[in-house]
Amino acid sequence: LLLYERGWMNRWKPLVLHEGEGNIRNVKWRGHLIAWANNMGVKILDMISKQRITNVPRDDISLRPDMYPCSLCWKDNLTLMIGWGNSVKICSVKERHASEMRDLPNRYVEIVFQFDTEFYISGLAPICDQLVILSYVKEISEKTEVECCARPRLDIVQPLPESCEEISSDALTVRGFQENECRDYHLEYSEGESLFYIISPRDVVVAKERDQDDHIDWLLEKKKYEEALMAAEISQKTIKKHKILDIGLAYINHLVEKGEYDLAARKCQKILGKNTELWEFEVYKFKEIGQLKAISRYLPRRDPVLKPLIYEMVLHEFLESDYEGFATLIKEWPGDLYNNTIIVQAVVDHLKKDPQNRTLLQTLAELYTYDQRYGRALEIYLTLRHKDVFQLIHKHNLFSSIRDKIVLLMDFDSEKAVDMLLDNEDKISIDRVVEELENRPEFQHVYLHKLFKRDHHKGQRYHEKQISLYAEFDRPNLLPFLRDSTHCPLEKALEICQQRNFVEETVYLLSRMGNSRRALKMIMEELQDVDKAIEFAKEQDDGELWEDLILYSIDKPPFITGLLNNIGTHVDPILLIHRIKEGMEIPNLRDSLVKILQDYNLQILLREGCKKILVADSLSLLKKMHRTQMKGVLVDEENICESCLSPILPSDASKSFSVVVFYCRHMFHRECLPVSNTVSSVQFCNICSAKHRGPGSAGLEMKK
Structure with a gap:
């Protein structure tokens, strides 16, 4: 293996990098690293x-290196991928630590991934953190049962420390x-374009990584x-071939064809967005297949708004077959979506x-x-006795x-009606309400009762009428009414109560009119209730009543x-005991006498306790006053005489002076005090004495 380097005079100088181990x-x-493979x-x-x-x-030294050549590929400047036979190694070039160098090279190689495959490797290339492997495959022929060459495969695998995971093949x-043999195939790749070239003796196949359009x-x-729609939305900035809207429309058509009308209608919201033309087109399409109801819930109501005809068409569809659905749409849809007059006439x-x-x-x-x-809406609500009738009245004033419909309102819900009428007295007067309810006294009573609860004086002109109403419809509240009303005619009330034999109310009226003895007599004779009689006597606190009792x-x-059980705290029990006839059997007499003694002892204890508290408080306050009066009083240049308003101390400290200071902290020059107020006599502060204040008595004199 020779390396040619340009030397002096631009001549190429060969350098032998390696020799003696067979063919290269x-x-x-790549970069500063050269990798080569020999035998x-x-x-x-x-x-x-x-x-x-x-x-x-x-x-595997058994494989001929010429038939199964080594495939090399640099993934980056420091990572080499090796494929040879059925073995794959991924090597990483690393820097050696200075302490480990000695006579060793500055760099070393670590095999980070190593695994074997079930096929022979004709080439390999990187793709992200995965590998593309061109595989040479042999298989057994079904006809001859002899091993033969199969079609080459392009596999994508995920390297693992000691194995790999197949991603695709x-x-x-x-x-x-x-x-072809294993040596006849080669894999080359264009790093910048992510293109892979599979080279065979007769063909060159180009492979590229799938993009989102392909997916x-x-x-x-x-x-x-x-899934296609979701993929397009995620990659909308990178896809070139497809449009989200086209995919969405195809999806809607697909759902309609499958009969999934509700899902198709729901998807319209997302897919059609604000495109009114597409919305109207889809609505007519749903109408043709008889599925307007399915799309009705998803029609846009604000931004965008479709033509009124579209909404009217849907409402008519519901009106013909589904009253409840029609009512729901009217509640949910704003009234400006459709022509209200047309829909009213249809209803x-x-x-x-x-x-x-x-x-x-x-x-x-x-x-x-x-x-x-x-007005028309109110008539219908009252006919239906609908709960929203009061809300309608309030909301639209x-x-x-309703002035002539008060009875209907009371008949529907008297509590709400009364509250509404009382809250709006300025719009419907009390007199008008009472007049309207004249023929329904039970409602008249409910109204006047609540009016009285709110204000005891507003309906005073009707208090006489209310006596009869309470007596007729609400006796439990008659007595509280008589107690709270200051405008009720007592004679009329007494007459009604006596006619109806209302003893408790009659007793109250008699006592209020000053006839307490007659009232007590009624309690004793009519009610036969000694406890109530005793309670009545306690309330009146009248000695003659106790005598009558x-x-x-x-x-x-x-x-x-x-x-005996109750008299001890109001009347001397001896008065009663002396009058008891000899031989009369009195139930629980012993217990009653014991209670009288206990009540007496309790009163004694309470009085003694109160006395101790008073004495202790008086002593404490006396000591506090004494401590306060024993304290010194600061007199300096800032103080003035309360009589002449000049500084209390003379400007010349060598001069003699006499100052009187009272416990109220008022100060006087001695010569400014009246003649009678001398230090030897009882002193009083002129200011506090004039205002009847106690602390002004007694004082101190300071002289020099």
């Missing part, structure tokens, strides 16, 4: 150091392959439209055939609402339209027991 079968030079193995020379850095011996049809072609051929025509159809009626109300014909109870042992 292959040479590859013994593969050598690599470093051109910088002019040293041979490795020798990779041949694995293609058999090549070349002329005369039956007569999409294959997917379309296999009718894998969804009216259908209602002539089925006037009680709730779905159509409700849909018609929604159409009227969009058309701002709120339809209070003028004792007189009434004195011959009734159960009443006496009740009094």
